[in-house]
Amino acid sequence: MIEIKNIEKSFGETKVLKGISTIFETGKTNLIIGRSGSGKTVLIKTLLGLNQPDSGSISFDGRIYSELSPDEKRTLRTEMGMVFQGSALFDSMSVEDNVAFPLKMFTTKRTSEIKNRVNIVLDRVNLKDANKKFPAELSGGMQKRVAIARAIVNNPKYLFCDEPNSGLDPETSIVIDELIQEITREYKMTTVINTHDMNSVLQIGEKIIFLKNGYKEWEGNNEEILETRNRSIVEFVYSSELFKKVRENLLAEEDEENNNN
Amino acid sequence: MKPLIFKEIDDLIIGSLGIVAFISFFIGGVVAIQTALNLTNPLIPKDLIAFATRQSVILEFAPTFISIIMAGRAGSYITSSIGTMRVTEQIDALEVMGVNTINYLIFPKIVAFTLYPFVIAISMFLGILGGLMAGVYGGFIGFDQFIVGIQTEFIPFHVFYAFSKTFIFGMLLATIPSFHGFYMKGGALEVGKASTTSFVWTSVVIILVNYILTQLLLS
Ligand SMILES: Nc1ncnc2c1ncn2[C@@H]1O[C@H](COP(=O)(O)OP(=O)(O)OP(=O)(O)O)[C@@H](O)[C@H]1O
Numbered sequence: 440m441i442e443i444k445n446i447e448k449s450f451g452e453t454k455v456l457k458g459i460s461t462i463f464e465t466g467k468t469n470l471i472i473g474r475s476g477s478g479k480t481v482l483i484k485t486l487l488g489l490n491q492p493d494s495g496s497i498s499f500d501g502r503i504y505s506e507l508s509p510d511e512k513r514t515l516r517t518e519m520g521m522v523f524q525g526s527a528l529f530d531s532m533s534v535e536d537n538v539a540f541p542l543k544m545f546t547t548k549r550t551s552e553i554k555n556r557v558n559i560v561l562d563r564v565n566l567k568d569a570n571k572k573f574p575a576e577l578s579g580g581m582q583k584r585v586a587i588a589r590a591i592v593n594n595p596k597y598l599f600c601d602e603p604n605s606g607l608d609p610e611t612s613i614v615i616d617e618l619i620q621e622i623t624r625e626y627k628m629t630t631v632i633n634t635h636d637m638n639s640v641l642q643i644g645e646k647i648i649f650l651k652n653g654y655k656e657w658e659g660n661n662e663e664i665l666e667t668r669n670r671s672i673v674e675f676v677y678s679s680e681l682f683k684k685v686r687e688n689l690l691a692e693e694d695e696e697n698n699n700n
Numbered sequence: 701m702k703p704l705i706f707k708e709i710d711d712l713i714i715g716s717l718g719i720v721a722f723i724s725f726f727i728g729g730v731v732a733i734q735t736a737l738n739l740t741n742p743l744i745p746k747d748l749i750a751f752a753t754r755q756s757v758i759l760e761f762a763p764t765f766i767s768i769i770m771a772g773r774a775g776s777y778i779t780s781s782i783g784t785m786r787v788t789e790q791i792d793a794l795e796v797m798g799v800n801t802i803n804y805l806i807f808p809k810i811v812a813f814t815l816y817p818f819v820i821a822i823s824m825f826l827g828i829l830g831g832l833m834a835g836v837y838g839g840f841i842g843f844d845q846f847i848v849g850i851q852t853e854f855i856p857f858h859v860f861y862a863f864s865k866t867f868i869f870g871m872l873l874a875t876i877p878s879f880h881g882f883y884m885k886g887g888a889l890e891v892g893k894a895s896t897t898s899f900v901w902t903s904v905v906i907i908l909v910n911y912i913l914t915q916l917l918l919s
Pocket residue numbers: 450455473474475476477478479480481482635
């Protein structure tokens with residue numbers, strides 16, 4: 440469980456996060472949604488410790504980040520995995536070297552053990568026979584799988600994903616979303632995912648926070664989001680033509696029912 | 701760390717040898733021809749062609765001019781490769797894995813550039829060889845006379861001066877482009893811009909440092 444309290448973060452004059460508090464729960468896929476530029480990436484990088492928050496506290500299962508010693512921070516780091524927006528695979532390394540990298544950095548495992556573990560996670564993300572390939576030789580979806588494999592190879596307690604299905608077709612997106620959800624349940628991780636993909640929201644939104652202009656505008660789950668009357672959420676959810684049509688039809692049905700009564 | 705260092709040596713040092721050799725050989729030749737063509741006074745001995753070639757190649761051409769070429773060849777390669785890692789979040793990914801990124805990315809390049817004096821030694825040798833070929837085959841000077849010429853008034857301190865500045869230029873070539881790549885912001889377009897700015901800055905710094913070192917060591 441990750442608990443954040445009153446997180447604020449500015450870059451120069453611009454305040455990007457304006458006092459965000461919430462709880463990300465263990466074994467669940469926690470979603471951060473919001474328009475482009477609403478601060479999703481900044482928030483996730485703050486959770487990871489890549490950004491220092493100006494104020495507020497972050498606690499990882501009771502360990503308050505700012506109060507940890509450098510050693511404790513390092514240990515906490517080893518418990519985190521991150522899937523970046525563009526996968527961020529190391530171009531100069533093969534798939535297996537990419538996935539083995541965190542193990543080589545963080546552990547003293549022997550080469551054979553590392554090899555085993557790498558094969559296990561690559562298998563888990565349904566990527567076989569790609570061990571020797573280089574990132575440039577893979578499709579976007581395969582790169583995402585490698586990125587996920589690399590993020591979970593060291594058995595993290597906390598998994599962060601920045602738009603794991605940006606640039607993927609809807610079908611592949613769903614496969615990736617489901618993969619992340621399954622892994623989250625299997626390994627009992629606390630998973631935080633940035634997205635503006637409504638399919639993901641409905642599919643795996645076990646807990647959702649909605650960011651707008653640096654504030655947390657709304658919080659709930661994928662059932663509640665369809666029923667909320669919060670204007671910003673409604674605009675966000677029904678911004679695609681498809682969803683607008685669906686909503687119009689629903690409203691029309693509702694009207695009909697009301698007229699009949 | 702070891703494989704990283706070998707990779708950098710391969711990319712930055714070995715990979716640059718071809719262009720360095722080509723330029724050195726032909727510029728050495730041109731220096732010899734130019735000197736020969738300007739030596740119209742019959743009282744001045746022909747050895748001067750060889751002497752002038754040696755002096756200009758060792759003192760300035762190889763250490764300074766080749767370093768400017770390297771700022772273009774190796775420098776922009778460094779900036780664009782590190783810059784690409786920055787914009788594609790590979791540097792963030794390294795940081796998440798607890799890697800000291802400056803150390804990991806820049807240190808192997810600095811180590812690779814400690815071999816830079818060898819590149820310049822090759823450049824010096826080929827420059828003088830180019831001068832010899834152009835001088836002898838162009839019919840400006842005899843072979844024996846050229847050999848005599850390159851031995852006249854040889855001052856060992858000049859070699860020390862040339863390699864001292866080479867070493868410093870090597871460090872500049874490894875670090876300035878690295879920092880331009882490391883601290884860049886933006887996307888693919890900015891990577892290109894960063895490479896250009898890094899080339900300009902590296903060249904300017906090399907030229908200024910060259911001026912200062914020459915003042916300090918030779919005058
Ligand atoms: N390092 C930085 N320096 C200055 N400003 C930044 C920095 N990082 C982010 N910002 C600003 O913070 C704001 C939020 O950016 P962020 O990347 O978090 O958006 P996002 O919600 O992830 O958008 P997207 O969906 O497009 O990825 C933007 O206005 C951005 O310009």
